[in-house]
Amino acid sequence: MVTRSAGAVERSEPAYRFDFCGGHPAIDFTNTVGNRGDEPEEHLHTYGDLLAWARARGVVSRGEASKLARRAQDDVDAAGRALRRAVDLRETLYALMSAVVDRKKPEKQLLARLNDYVSDTFGAAHLAVEEGRLTLKTPSDDRLDAMLTPIVRSAIELLTSDGAARIGRCADKGCAWLFFDTTRSGTRRWCDMKVCGNRNKVRRFRAG
Ligand SMILES: [Zn+2]
Numbered sequence: 001m002v003t004r005s006a007g008a009v010e011r012s013e014p015a016y017r018f019d020f021c022g023g024h025p026a027i028d029f030t031n032t033v034g035n036r037g038d039e040p041e042e043h044l045h046t047y048g049d050l051l052a053w054a055r056a057r058g059v060v061s062r063g064e065a066s067k068l069a070r071r072a073q074d075d076v077d078a079a080g081r082a083l084r085r086a087v088d089l090r091e092t093l094y095a096l097m098s099a100v101v102d103r104k105k106p107e108k109q110l111l112a113r114l115n116d117y118v119s120d121t122f123g124a125a126h127l128a129v130e131e132g133r134l135t136l137k138t139p140s141d142d143r144l145d146a147m148l149t150p151i152v153r154s155a156i157e158l159l160t161s162d163g164a165a166r167i168g169r170c171a172d173k174g175c176a177w178l179f180f181d182t183t184r185s186g187t188r189r190w191c192d193m194k195v196c197g198n199r200n201k202v203r204r205f206r207a208g
Helices: 025-030 047-057 062-074 076-101 108-122 148-159 162-166 193-207
Strands: 126-130 133-137 167-169 178-180
Touching: 025 047, 025 076, 025 148, 025 178, 047 062, 047 076, 062 076, 076 108, 076 148, 076 167, 076 178, 108 148, 148 162, 162 167
Parallel strands: none
Antiparallel strands: 126 133, 167 178
């Protein structure tokens, strides 16, 4: 049954601004949970939250976002499924990237979980010509979880490149956010110097 409701596309925390200090779309996506190492705070409660993140991060265009919002209102159940899938993908990516940071071989099960998204995204992918240039079309283009395609794509590009060695985790244990380290020395420690960096400086000062 199709139920129409505005609830699906409403944001749960309209004042919350998503943080993109991770510096990479797939990494920023894993940072939609605050305080990961302490008491995790979920920021993707509704499909509207997911869509707002995707729009703000630029993984969907304004036009695509309004189309998806309309369709989510028309099919709340499908929107709920898309949200659950997004959260599952996010946690899979976080676990896999954490293993990479710790230089650990990822568990088979974890890799299999990500591979479900890989085959779902690319299983029927094909090239087509659009506006005079080649574009990779994927079967999810018309689905409510269409925003996961660019996330999966950028995650694969990152994880299979030399850039994987540049994935880091915030040195604040309670935060545990991931980031892409673009410093020449590869010694970035904090997700955000202004937040975790300063907080830990203050802590060290007090302790000393
Ligand atoms: Zn941090």
